[in-house]
Amino acid sequence: MIFETDRLLVRKWQEDDLQQLHNLFADEAISGLVAPPLTMAETRKIFDEQMIQYSVKTQTGRYFIIDKENDQLIGTFLLRKSEDHAVEIGYALIKKEWGKGYATEIVKRGIEYVFNSTEFEVIHAYTDLANFSSKNVLEKCGFTHLVNSTEFGTELNLFSIEKES
Numbered sequence: 001m002i003f004e005t006d007r008l009l010v011r012k013w014q015e016d017d018l019q020q021l022h023n024l025f026a027d028e029a030i031s032g033l034v035a036p037p038l039t040m041a042e043t044r045k046i047f048d049e050q051m052i053q054y055s056v057k058t059q060t061g062r063y064f065i066i067d068k069e070n071d072q073l074i075g076t077f078l079l080r081k082s083e084d085h086a087v088e089i090g091y092a093l094i095k096k097e098w099g100k101g102y103a104t105e106i107v108k109r110g111i112e113y114v115f116n117s118t119e120f121e122v123i124h125a126y127t128d129l130a131n132f133s134s135k136n137v138l139e140k141c142g143f144t145h146l147v148n149s150t151e152f153g154t155e156l157n158l159f160s161i162e163k164e165s
Helices: 015-026 028-034 040-055 102-117 132-140
Strands: 008-011 061-067 072-081 087-093 122-128 144-151 154-162
Touching: 008 102, 015 028, 015 040, 015 061, 015 072, 040 061, 072 102, 087 102, 102 122, 102 132, 122 132, 132 144, 132 154
Parallel strands: 087 122
Antiparallel strands: 008 061, 061 072, 072 087, 122 154, 144 154
16 A cells, blocks of 8 residues: 555555556546547556566556545556656546545645655646646645646646645
């Protein structure tokens, strides 16, 4: 386990999680906000790369968000090192889990985890220009909108939060 909240836990992927991961990455409700739906081969590549990353014990990676009440996968959580020595935080939730406060809960606890358990002092987050729900989550959690940025050929909002001294 990486960290937990009252309702959720964030854990590393396990060998038998490939199909669940593919179901997430193939879901157009989720992928439409991030990238096109992935094939199983594309999912397998990401899965295998992440399993290697776990073995080198970095402070970044992709993780599952699990509902503690029923032990069900509800989404993914991302920590990715950026070029400017910051870390990017991201999440994707299954559509039926939207509107339950999970995003705010996981981002708030994710911020605490990064600032208390890693060397990173700046966190970035990106949202699609039309994803007003995620913008709202980030602002509620203390992020500030910086500029728009282009990632994967798409213009995105860039948000940031810094560790307090």
